[in-house]
Amino acid sequence: MKYTLKKLSSMIVTLVVVSLCVFLAFNVLPGDPAVRMLGLEASPELVEQTRERMGLNDPLLVRYFRWFFAFLHGDFGTSYTYSVPVAGMVASKIPITFTLGIYAFILTVLVSIPLGILTAKYENGLLDRTITVINQVIMAIPPFFSGILITFVFGMIFRLFTPGGFVSYTDNLKGFFRYLFFPSLAIALPKISMTVKMLRGNLIDEAAKDYARTAYSRGNNTNGVLYRHVLKNAMIPVITFLGMALADMVAGSIVVEQVFSIPGISRILLTSISNRDYPVVEAIIMGIAMIVIGINFLVDIIYRIIDPRIGIDE
């Protein structure tokens, strides 16, 4: 309980630091948002009225708190370019980006953990060597390039999916997941390699420790030692890594969405950046940051459940 509270408070600190950074970054800019909204030819009175209405005349800190609490209530501000609430603009896009990240995460877990165990079990065997080499190469391929390669190989040569033929989840849920399979594979591939490498190393290190030998001498066979004793300890750092990887994958889907022309958050974010539509950029960045921070918090909690020793001596 004390541990949870401690993590909760550190999560709130992180949230405040990150939101303050994002808010300040967009608010110390030269240029008046009211002018930007009304155009350069607006009369000074109108600009002043708009500034008052937008609350721009208040001190920075007041504006920060107002923005932050409005954000927590789901009010993300109004787009400069389209003059519509940001929440409405992004609402239909968030599920797509989020699904993509989670999908990639599930693929990573499903593929990397069995592979990690397998390579560690047959250390230095043919399978292990082959996978180690493949891993090194995959880690060097940026997700968007593997996305391009996947489109080329699976989309054009094998015709397993239609490049650019995105199906919305409102039309056809099955088609939606089918289309997202390859993009999420592109996001997941480097993470799979890293996880396999990490799990393999941890398993081999743990298996050399005394307690593993004790477990052997008590009559366990290899599988018994592996699954009942070694795996649990070897998984602990992997879980932290997977948590960070999930956060990374949600953010990394921005790039891969562009490759597969998926109408997620990415397109709005990039056009808003080039239009200097700050409320939209602010809201999307904060939204992703909040998801990431939330994931990190969950990982800390799960971590504690797996390894109760954590946090006791602190």
Add this chain to the structure above:
Amino acid sequence: MAKMAKNNIKKFIKDPYLLFGTVIMGMVLLMIIVGCFWMPYEPTKMNAAEKLQGISLKHIMGTDNMGRDVFSRVMYGSRVTLMIAIGTIIIGAGLGTIIGAITGYYGGIIDEVVMRIIDALFAFPSILLALVIVSVFGVGWVQLVVSLGIAFVPSFARIVRGEVLRCKNMDYIENARLIGVSDLRMIFVHILPNIKGVLASSILIGFNNAVLAEAGLSYLGVGSQPPYASLGRMLSDAQQYMFTRPSYVLCPGLVIVLMVLGFAFLGEGIKRWK
């Protein structure tokens, strides 16, 4: 001495990571260095008669949609990519080392506060940080270097802090303290040289990540601007011609992969070198 050198060379050749890493990096660096003095064609010179050509003796990587020689563009683009990576590492490793050394050495309240902020930054995906900076300060390679550099500070700060904490209580530091060595000299003369191995391998791994991050952001169009494109930018321009002329996409992509692979192998090799 000669024997030691010989042993080292033997050890070097036997280590596949160092060997492959050096060979790959050597090839990429050779291409970049040659590209500084000589390129087969002007990288921005368009030629309407030779659009989207395949691999040939005249254009060893073919030509792009504007008839520009892809190999010359790759030579130029890998230079841009490497420069951005170097800038990123100078900022990231420089600031990170200073922050890590100070927080680790002094501890106390500075350590608590700074590390909290570092942890918060660490949890923040670097691509988002870069997008914030780019959207505030505009698009360009300077902004990209600064934003990637800042994004790389937390990992270096953490590594250096951990190492400084490990060294801080060793006997030779205690002895130096008894002699009355100043704090600054202690950090820079006595502690930092002892963690250079760890730092070197994290710098190489940092290079590897910097190249990947640069490529991703340039692919999104927020990095270096055309006509002087980096490798990532070339890929985003090339993507739509993937089906008509695959070599235009594959060649820049493969150079990125080689670059990352070279840095990764060297980093891994140095980590194992003991």
